Amino acid sequence: MSTWAARLENPVSARLRDPSTTGYAGIFLGAFAAFLCIPPIQARSVMWAIFVGIVAVVFGIWTVTRGRARLGWGAVASGIIGIGLGVLATRSSVGNLNAVFDASLVAQTFAFTTPLVFAAIGGLFSERSGVVNIGLEGMMLMGAFWGVYGADKGGSWIVGLLVGAGVGGVLALVYAYFAIHLRADQIVGGTAVNFLALGITGYFFFQFYNGNYIPSGVSTIPNVNIPGLKHSHFFGPAIGHLNIMIWASLALVIVSYIVVFKTPIGLRIRACGEHPRAADTVGINVYAVRYGCVVLSGILAALGGVYLSDGFTSGGATFGDNMTNGRGFIALAALIFGNWRPAGAFGAALLFGFSTAVALRLQVYSASAATLFNVLPYALTLVAVAGVIGRTVPPAADGKPYKKQ
Amino acid sequence: MSQAENVPPEPPEEAAIERNTIAVSIALKQRAGGIIVPAITVVIAFLMSGIVVLATGHNPLIAYRDIFNGAGLNWIFHPTTDLTSTAAYNLTQTLLQTTTLILTGLAVAFAFRCGMFNIGGQGQYFAGIIVANWLGVEFSSMNPFLHVLLCIVAATLAGAFFAGIAGFLKATVGAHEVITTIMLNWIAIYLASWLFGDGGPLQNSADKTVPISNDIADSAKLPDFWGQQILQGLHIGIFIALAALVVYWAILNRTTLGYEVRAVGFNPESAAYGGINVKKNLIRAMAISGAFAGLAGAMDMLGYLYHYAQSDIAFSSVGFLGIAVALLGRNTAVGVGLSALLFGALLFGTTHGLTSSVIKPELAGNLTYIIQGLIVLFIGADLLILAVWNSRRKLRRPGHPKVTTSEAAA
Numbered sequence: 107m108s109t110w111a112a113r114l115e116n117p118v119s120a121r122l123r124d125p126s127t128t129g130y131a132g133i134f135l136g137a138f139a140a141f142l143c144i145p146p147i148q149a150r151s152v153m154w155a156i157f158v159g160i161v162a163v164v165f166g167i168w169t170v171t172r173g174r175a176r177l178g179w180g181a182v183a184s185g186i187i188g189i190g191l192g193v194l195a196t197r198s199s200v201g202n203l204n205a206v207f208d209a210s211l212v213a214q215t216f217a218f219t220t221p222l223v224f225a226a227i228g229g230l231f232s233e234r235s236g237v238v239n240i241g242l243e244g245m246m247l248m249g250a251f252w253g254v255y256g257a258d259k260g261g262s263w264i265v266g267l268l269v270g271a272g273v274g275g276v277l278a279l280v281y282a283y284f285a286i287h288l289r290a291d292q293i294v295g296g297t298a299v300n301f302l303a304l305g306i307t308g309y310f311f312f313q314f315y316n317g318n319y320i321p322s323g324v325s326t327i328p329n330v331n332i333p334g335l336k337h338s339h340f341f342g343p344a345i346g347h348l349n350i351m352i353w354a355s356l357a358l359v360i361v362s363y364i365v366v367f368k369t370p371i372g373l374r375i376r377a378c379g380e381h382p383r384a385a386d387t388v389g390i391n392v393y394a395v396r397y398g399c400v401v402l403s404g405i406l407a408a409l410g411g412v413y414l415s416d417g418f419t420s421g422g423a424t425f426g427d428n429m430t431n432g433r434g435f436i437a438l439a440a441l442i443f444g445n446w447r448p449a450g451a452f453g454a455a456l457l458f459g460f461s462t463a464v465a466l467r468l469q470v471y472s473a474s475a476a477t478l479f480n481v482l483p484y485a486l487t488l489v490a491v492a493g494v495i496g497r498t499v500p501p502a503a504d505g506k507p508y509k510k511q
Numbered sequence: 512m513s514q515a516e517n518v519p520p521e522p523p524e525e526a527a528i529e530r531n532t533i534a535v536s537i538a539l540k541q542r543a544g545g546i547i548v549p550a551i552t553v554v555i556a557f558l559m560s561g562i563v564v565l566a567t568g569h570n571p572l573i574a575y576r577d578i579f580n581g582a583g584l585n586w587i588f589h590p591t592t593d594l595t596s597t598a599a600y601n602l603t604q605t606l607l608q609t610t611t612l613i614l615t616g617l618a619v620a621f622a623f624r625c626g627m628f629n630i631g632g633q634g635q636y637f638a639g640i641i642v643a644n645w646l647g648v649e650f651s652s653m654n655p656f657l658h659v660l661l662c663i664v665a666a667t668l669a670g671a672f673f674a675g676i677a678g679f680l681k682a683t684v685g686a687h688e689v690i691t692t693i694m695l696n697w698i699a700i701y702l703a704s705w706l707f708g709d710g711g712p713l714q715n716s717a718d719k720t721v722p723i724s725n726d727i728a729d730s731a732k733l734p735d736f737w738g739q740q741i742l743q744g745l746h747i748g749i750f751i752a753l754a755a756l757v758v759y760w761a762i763l764n765r766t767t768l769g770y771e772v773r774a775v776g777f778n779p780e781s782a783a784y785g786g787i788n789v790k791k792n793l794i795r796a797m798a799i800s801g802a803f804a805g806l807a808g809a810m811d812m813l814g815y816l817y818h819y820a821q822s823d824i825a826f827s828s829v830g831f832l833g834i835a836v837a838l839l840g841r842n843t844a845v846g847v848g849l850s851a852l853l854f855g856a857l858l859f860g861t862t863h864g865l866t867s868s869v870i871k872p873e874l875a876g877n878l879t880y881i882i883q884g885l886i887v888l889f890i891g892a893d894l895l896i897l898a899v900w901n902s903r904r905k906l907r908r909p910g911h912p913k914v915t916t917s918e919a920a921a
Contacts, residue, residue: 240689240693284888284891284892288892290888290891290892291891293628293630293689294628294834294838294887294890294891295888295891295892297630297831297834297887298884298885298886298887298888298891299884299888300884301831301835301880301881301883301884301887302880302881302884302885302888303884304877304880304884305877305878305879305880305881305882305883305884306563306877306881308876308877308880309563309567309874309877309878309881310567312871312873312874312877313567313874317873428825431825432697432700435693435697438690438693439690439693439694442690472710473708473709473710474705474708474709474710474711477701477704477705477708477711478701478702478705480701480704481697481698481701481702484694484695484697484698484701485694485698487690487694488680488691488694488695488698491680491686491687491690491691491694492680492684492686492691493684493686
């Protein structure tokens, strides 16, 4: 008896018996079941995936019976989806698998993720301070056009970044004035920003470039070539030549986490988003904090846009009407999916970027399946806001105009 | 001037105290501004867009005149039914757009009256387009009247179902309808791309290299009453849209359902206290909203498009324009009708209808988005407009008593 009692008190054992541990392990195993069947491991027998998947399902059921129903069912779903993907992968040819899952998938995932990260972190600052920003899409689009315009006329990608960020900030300032000072409905205002950006960029794209294309030779945002990784088969193509903005986005996630959760400024921002009246009472200038956060969100979203037009494609700078094509909304989805936290938003953006990159590569199987695969991020977000996988909780005063007394 | 317009608007300070729901603020705006705020908003939007046009080296006055003519609005100076007249032809095309915009505008307006913001009009419109095309291509040997009826009803239900998802999520788990309808929009966009695209189930059967749907059967086409089908004449859908305006008004103002919907929109808590089932009304209002948008998709598909290409999807913006139509029309039937005409005229007059020596359709087409953006921006900020208007009235009539007839009655 004494040994049993001692074992129960052992913190490691107690942690292992915690249902949330098995729940998360189940989710992880479900993903691992699918991972087994794709390169580099690429098991050709489906039994491996089925075995690991069943373990995940068992873990899930155990978690459900221990009272963490939501997490448990998540693990069960993860196990079943893992088995399904494993079956699909083992049935398809090795050549196709290698075409979809190679090292450059990592690089491409990061490339698709980066614009989302910039916009999502921008949205995080805005919404943490209590201003809903569905104008991210428009601010990103403005950054994309004016960034490439700046790089063209200014002769340097640095000018492009500055001009793009500046224009994004100005548009955000206009939005902030309407949302904060005039207390306009923030959803309506954000919608207006998106329309405005669509019209302004389209108008000036035709005015300056005849609506055709950006001239070749415009300075683009450079890549970071890591010399030590040149000869590695995997790391070379995966992370050896990533764009500066990709590394910057990773740094941004860390910095924004520290700023929002570990500094007095972050505390003020969150106070304005949770309870502006209380923040005002203790001497925080709610309007100033909100203005700052909204303008910052515009600058960050616009930087994501500049990357999209001036660094995303290897062939040189490019722009097209409505080029962001809903990325601002995906960023918003990533923010919600990530529960208004930097790491969560980054993880969701990574998931969405990965699914976009995979969708592009699924063309080797079938063009129509690849198109349909694009539904995934939106369907996942719908599931997330529906509270099926853990409830997302926005800041309490998000979207509510504040009136000084 | 009518009695209502003589009532001075409420001071902005009071108008902003209780703005818990969108519907409350909308109701306040309705009492406060009447037709003044929309009118000023439109003028400001056109002025500011004119400045953009001027700054880029085009003459705004001539540009606006050409857009006016491009929309066929000059038809009223010399009315004729002869479609060889450019003005008459342009007017039919403007009215085609107006038909769609009335319905997508109602889709946004109805949800507004229940305190919800339906951004998903575009997705619900696609749901209607998809179902109308699918059923229009199938059953080609059906009785024309029944075929049209089947397509319209099914497309309307598809829109209702699609919006109903958002309503259901709002009612059951409290998911914000703005987020869910945005996500549903993109799901509809990619579903439509898949269905009409290469290898998709609704791709045409003749040429599998072209991502475009089959033409619907002749029995599913709505009859044209002005012009010919081959020249994209005006179909009878405009009367259906006008009827929808009446239905919208009647539902809201003459039925129990409308009363409950408005009560929930004005204040969900007191509606629940009064014995109204709030959840049921949220789902119902959203579904009716989607029904209008689905009907819009059916009208377009059966009325003049007949088929849909994958590339059309990205260029369609009628669902989003519906937001501006509803906001500018203040969610009233008459207002939605009028602002649908304005945006329909802008939509056609700045693009296909435009022949101008000073501004190209590519520029003017984007001008529509700018005007639309400015209108939505300023309608949302009625405080600004009202403040300007108030100060003007105060200057004219100092010492006007604050207590007004509407406040005394309330």
